Amino acid sequence: MRLEGNVTIHAAREKVFDFLIDAESISACVPGLDTMEIIEPNKKFHAQAQVGLGTVKVKFDVDIEWVELDRPNRALMKGHGTAPGSAGDVTAEITLLDGPDGSTEINWWADVTIAGTIASLASRLMKPVSKKMTKTFFDCFAKQIET
Secondary structure (H helix, E strand, O other), rough: OEEEEEEEOOHHHHHHHHHOOOOHHHHHHOEEEEEEEEOOOOEEEEEEEEEEEEEEEEEEEEEEEEEEEEEOOOEEEEEEEEEEEEEEEEEEEEEEEEOHEEEEEEEEEEEHHHEEEEHHHHHHHHHHHHHHHHHHHHHHHHHHOOO
């Protein structure tokens, strides 16, 4: 499943970039996040998160790594998660550009692959739930960084 979008944040690009790659800062905005363990600052993380797909709630253990960082322009991350009877992989990229009046334009995409029980039970719900979670994330992110 491919997700993509863009958002404008009213803050300088360097500030936006640093916030996005910092697990401690960003963890407050990740929907369903239970725990975040920093393995290597601004590089590797381990998280536990819950995702609700209709009546099915799934708890994932996820390993995340920023594999490319071009401060403050671009970042590429990869993640692998497991849940009982299921697994998922994500590759995501953010590109930051200077916007008007000191704002930052974030262009992003994510390729998500889910396999196993979850994929067969809740496949029709994955895209709308992912879109809702993404909106919640960026709304929180904007509120955190623009204040």
